[in-house]
Amino acid sequence: MINPKSIYLCIIKISAKFIFRSVMNVPADEGQLLSMMLKLMNAKKTIEVGVFTGYSLLATALALPDKAKVIAIDPDREAYEVGLPFIEKAGVAHKIQFVNSDAVTAINQLLQNGEEGTFDFAFVDADKENYINYHELLLKLVRVGGMIAYDNTLWSGTVALADDDLSQEWKDQIGENRIFLRNLNTFLANDSRIDLAHLSIGDGLSLCRRLH
Numbered sequence: 001m002i003n004p005k006s007i008y009l010c011i012i013k014i015s016a017k018f019i020f021r022s023v024m025n026v027p028a029d030e031g032q033l034l035s036m037m038l039k040l041m042n043a044k045k046t047i048e049v050g051v052f053t054g055y056s057l058l059a060t061a062l063a064l065p066d067k068a069k070v071i072a073i074d075p076d077r078e079a080y081e082v083g084l085p086f087i088e089k090a091g092v093a094h095k096i097q098f099v100n101s102d103a104v105t106a107i108n109q110l111l112q113n114g115e116e117g118t119f120d121f122a123f124v125d126a127d128k129e130n131y132i133n134y135h136e137l138l139l140k141l142v143r144v145g146g147m148i149a150y151d152n153t154l155w156s157g158t159v160a161l162a163d164d165d166l167s168q169e170w171k172d173q174i175g176e177n178r179i180f181l182r183n184l185n186t187f188l189a190n191d192s193r194i195d196l197a198h199l200s201i202g203d204g205l206s207l208c209r210r211l212h
């Protein structure tokens, strides 16, 4: 059973983080950070892998200029349609091309269509076991100097813990994603094709800039 004290501490920690970040004018979550980065990069063509109900997609579409495009991939159209009225209300639906598919198939299709090296930015927030596969494909899709961002790369901080530090109950809760993300972090840290920055925003965001 969850200890009420740990819930209380968690609420205090999250509130303190948000207050600190707003006072210091630092983005409090990945949506705010995405928006800031896309504007700084003047991004016009982006891709999102893993949409769900479209929180990060809405942040992206709001940050892009009017004629820009975000290709949003998710096999779950139903979830996307839950958030769609809010995207429409925000007046940014025309910037979004939703692709109802798994991402490996959809990205391969884009590459076959000759879109290699044409994307400014990619945001990945989907099935963690495929992140390394997405990395290989997205490095082709994103232009030199473009950026790929991977969400949840801290996995509640558990990527930094040794196996012995985790109780069986906790291991069951966090599942195999901790291992997939740990492998990804090691892989990215050794990838000479990118510049890497690991941010402790939200659940951890890894930014990869394509070098060549």
Ligand SMILES: C[S@@+](CC[C@H](N)C(=O)[O-])C[C@H]1O[C@@H](n2cnc3c(N)ncnc32)[C@H](O)[C@@H]1O
Pocket (backbone or CB within 6 Å): 049, 050, 051, 052, 053, 054, 055, 056, 057, 073, 074, 075, 076, 079, 101, 102, 103, 104, 125, 126, 127, 130
């Ligand atoms: C954590 S949610 C995405 C959250 C979203 N970025 C947001 O900000 O609200 C993960 C999404 O990844 C999608 N997903 C799972 N496997 C996928 C795959 N193979 N290709 C693309 N999307 C996938 C799921 O359907 C789910 O909607």
